[in-house]
Amino acid sequence: MNQALAPKPVAAPLAALLDNQRTAFRAEGEVTLATRIDRLDRCIALLVDHKDAICEAVERDFGCRSRYVTLMMDVMNSVGSLKHVKKNLKKWMKPERRTPLMPMNFLGAKAYVQYQPKGVVGIMTPWNVPINMIFSPLADVLGAGNRAMIKPSEFTPATAELMQRLFAEYFEPSEICMVTGGPEVGAAFSSLRFDHLIFTGATGIGRHVMRAAAENLVPVTLELGGKSPVIVSAQGDLRKAAETIITGKAMNGGQLCVSPDYCFVPRHQLEAFVRQCQAVIAGMFPTIQGNPDFVACVNERHFGRISGYIEEARDQGVRVVPLCPPGEDISDPAAHTIALHLLIDPAEDLACMTQEIFGPLLCIKTYSAIEEVIDYINAREKPLALYYFGTDKAEKERVLGRTSSGGVAVNAIATQVGCDDLPFGGIGHSGMGNYRGRDGFRTFSHARGVYEEGWVNIAKLAGTLPPYGEKIAKMLESQIKR
Template sequence: MSTQPSLDSVIEPLQQTLQTQRDAFLREGEVALETRVDRLNRCIAMLVDHQKEICAAVDEDFGGRSRHVTLMTDIFTSVGSLKFVRKNLKKWIKGEKRKVPVPMNLFGAKARVHYQPKGVIGIMTPWNVPVNMIFSPLADAIGAGNRVMIKPSEFTPKTAELMQRLFREYFEDSEICIVTGGAEVGAAFSSLRFDHLIFTGATSIGKLVMKAAAENLTPVTLELGGKSPVIVSDSGNIEEYAEKIIAGKGMNAGQLCISPDYCFVPASRLEAFITACKNTINELYPTINDNPDFVSVINERHFDRVKGYIDEAREAGARVEALNPANEDWSDRSRHRIPLHLIVDPADDLTCMQDEIFGPILNIKPYRTVDECLNFINQRPRPLAMYYFGTDKIEREHVLANSIAGGVTVNDIAMHVSCDDLPFGGVGNSGIGNYRGFEGFRTFSHAKAVYQQGFVNLAKLAGTLPPYSEKVDNMMAQQIKK
């Protein structure tokens, strides 16, 4: 007999929580600035006061993740986003003045945009940066005045359980609630009648989330992934570029949606680049297996997936460079640690060039002209992130003007995401919509148009009410012209 829970048993408590939050939202009425700031402050206090517990939980989920990595990528970034919203919120909630057309503006008419919270926001988060992917959109959602339900990934259960306990210490369930469970809970969660739903994760799952949300016409923000390219120019310091690229790729063992996936290198400088990559690894990660700074692949399933890319490339005759300074044996899948590998000039039909890597592999593509790189990138789905390294300003502007990506960092990796005043989001397969900072505040707010009529009845004065006369014809003739 199947032990799979029924859909009703899964969805009923979720619907009850949603209704509890919606009722509380309606009772509260206008959400005061002080209330929003208080919720932001409680989030900051939670992260600061429990950072050791958080680092330990994430480390246990990964089977090996440096606390420094969690401090940098999860806690520091989350606190920064929360503080940025807190600092700017008073300005954002004032709304915006808009222009009133002539002649209404001459008689006292006014127009403005009033930003008000949508209600209850659903947040679905991935496993790779399990804390920041909760708090980054949460900062925008509660800054906008909403109640929030959060479904973390089931692949980081210890972190999810800790987050559930901490949120219950700092918040009522009617304010913010963590929902745990497997794929069946995620499916039920995405089918709820939220006022807005944001999902971060794989493109394949994002399609299912959007399909479920469409049944309720729930607006969605999808933060997906894809194959983020790097173009290394023939201008500048190749050793410096390799150092930054490898450091960026090594962060979280490449398990970031904005991690470099394939890298274009001038054919004439290919060997110098590979040598510089090896030198960088020697400095950053001289050992792999027992190195506390080196992050494990999340689980055995993903270990097998990433190893499969490497094995397939070797079998196909591609050049594979293992950046494994101590030449360690990493075959023990129970530890799921894989040294960074370079796959040099892989064929386009190899799986490593088809799938998003999301692991410690960097594909290297030699090139002769920058337009070759742009043609290759533009023939594929739009990437979430793109990177350009070089000192040639004309070439840089050419690359930026002739490519489309969710975001770009020039001469570094992933730094555009560290800037809270820049929107974060993808294009097409890499995502729909964006958040972070003011763009996030707007994403989770309803922009209500408010028009206030002036002190003159212009419709009557202009003769635009029936019965119509020649006066209307003359006025229309004056306005409808080139």
Template sequence: MNASLKGSSVAAELHVILDNQRRAFHAEGPVALATRIDRIDRCIALLVDNKEAICEAVNTDFGCRSKYVTLMTDIMTSVGSLKFVKKNLKKWMKPEKRTPFMPMNFLGAKAQVHHQPKGVVGIMTPWNVPVNMIFSPLADVLGAGNRAMIKPSEFTPHTADIMHTLFAQYFEESEITVIAGGPEVGAAFSALPLDHLIFTGATSIGRLVMRAASENMVPVTLELGGKSPVIVGEDCDIHLAAERIITGKAMNGGQLCVSPDYCFVPHSRMEAFINRCKAVIAEQYPTIQDNPDFVACINERHYDRVKGYIDEASSKGARIIPLCPPGEAFSERDEHKIALHLIVNPDDDLTCMQDEIFGALLNIKAYEKLEDVIDFINARERPLALYYFGKNKTEQDKVINETLSGGVAVNAIALHVGCDDLPFGGVGHSGMGNYRGRDGFRTFSHARGVYREGFVDMAKLAGTLPPYGQKIGNMLESQIKK
């Protein structure tokens, strides 16, 4: 099968792959623990044995992405997730004991939940962390005993090509296959009668994916991003908070779904925060444009988009602070690299405060009262992540309890995503459903309730069989009461 499908045969070829995987799944029968672990081990070997070639492919797609960024955000995290699933899989696969209804629980009845594979799972991945976004859900998919069809983003064609080649070397097509291609392939892929579909990407595309999947009643998991806020508490260590926030924002050139999008800073501490942001960037990235450590925008289209936010804010009189040496704010368009910019107290109607940034730009807004900040966040769509910096436990709890987001990190940026034992996913416009670790195993499994009758025929004993009489009346009366 070619790495990229084209023309009118797209849907037909995809159906052939799906049918072959489904037949192989049914022919295999119950998927043994050893088989699941073998598939996970082959994924680990694929990544470890080919890490240099994978880093080179990702760098080619971005134009400038340090191999250390790829090793850290794509390879290491993927291997970690795979190993976590492997370590815990035997425990997760055991049937869960549940309690039968009274009095059957005292009369030998048993109730269990069996987590069974669904079959063939589709994985549609984004371009920003193009390798991890394959293997992070794939670890859970394989752990749950499924087979997988993978559709990478067309914005990272070199990464898609090497993934197609490597998976073909390490797996049979009936186990895992990678299908590259553009929007036409993506549309046909999302319309397949899969057993589950997980999509990571923009909310606008997520709507289309969900609509297409609904035609076949395919369950979906959507991870869609959104504008993730940061709250800097009045009592926090402002230097430490600024360092962690700006370090997290600069990672991958701001192109992370959980990247901070706008940050609330106490009015009295705004200048100290800005000065520390400048110092942190100067320490970590002494230069920007010729520095391989600072990741470029993925392409010219996204360069134009992010630069457009900055240009609009500047034209409307907003205070713009480029965090870079003089003359290094913007590269030539064909190199598509933008230094991290701060937009201070932007008006809420600016595009930078409406769109998800997904780039090297951070809005910072001064505030006086925490209640106003919480009201501001709650008046907008639910974000994928929310961050709070501060020592006050009462204030931490207030922020967590009075807001809603996909996940939360306190005194850290994005580290909750690295915890394989926490569910990862959005809420509302930032997505639906969870994966990662135990939660991912359950997402990609069918939770099947199993009841085994005990040694007493309760229906006869209780008199619940017709013809009805006073005996069942008395029994019902004893149960239907306050």
């Protein structure tokens, strides 16, 4: 079934799809463990059976993206998340025991939390990891017993078209459906009366999504990114730190919400760090232009944006270090490939320092004392990720204790996102709410508190019913005290 929608009008067809799912959800009643596992299994089958077609579609959208990158970041990670939910779902679905007030717990009373599906969840996904950003939240949404409507980015049309066809093949539209289109469809989608809405993308768009959802009091989870810092300690293995940071930054051409934006390096170690970065890239990418392993910018628009950051920095006298062979730093716009560049101590008012980079640039800032690093990070919006490299345990604890971010990785880049047993989400301008694994199951479930009375009418026994008298006075006196 083709769910493609014309740009206008879009509201009515979207509302009809939502009504279809909500009607089916209500008719289904209790969503059993077997039903949830079946839906997860169908997602796994979809990914495994069509992994080659997925790689080809993503390659068409990016122009240059290795199938191994797509298999690792999109297919393997998605299958892993789906299997993690499947493995733990029976345990998560069990009612969670709580303790009734004394003495009711001794008199047969029970208290517990029942996790119920919310209903229909809207999922709005970005272009940078177009498959995983569908299935990572979808694993939690289906595990929690919900149905889903999905709106992918218009910047990856080949991938969206393929996924739309595959979802129609593996699922009824009352279970999962995908709608495609540009900003008009996105605006109408975010205005629907979902039971929950999750959006992954730019902070500016996130504001519009939250505003639209608020009109219907739809709860939202926003994963928005931001400028994520890296701290390289003066104590530690500089070579290993550079290797891990540059490898992580080069991942997907820097087009990840948790990719480092700027890196603090001890002033006296700057030149050694730059040399190590150059050596790392030379080992991984002997060439950049025409190299199928190096991921291009997704399109000419983003190519122009990143090129503009570099050009502005050069014009302002910033030291720019391209990590590539001579003459391979920037391609023509049609190929939209840019080598990873280091920008050394750029001014604070440059675009590379005020905007989320989301591409193959890493700003390097030098420092003398860790306190100035902490103060700098805390003076800015809270990032989605923070990275610390070093062996000084006391310094690490000081950084983690005095800063705030969506997540942290120590001596690693982006691994906090790959751990399905950790919550993933932002704080402040980098987002709100989280998902992944148990935390995602709870995000997309309604936690309903249930109290069951025991065999004694405790209110009558305690004298808390009118007419009041000495018994309630003594009971209150015994309870209201220091």
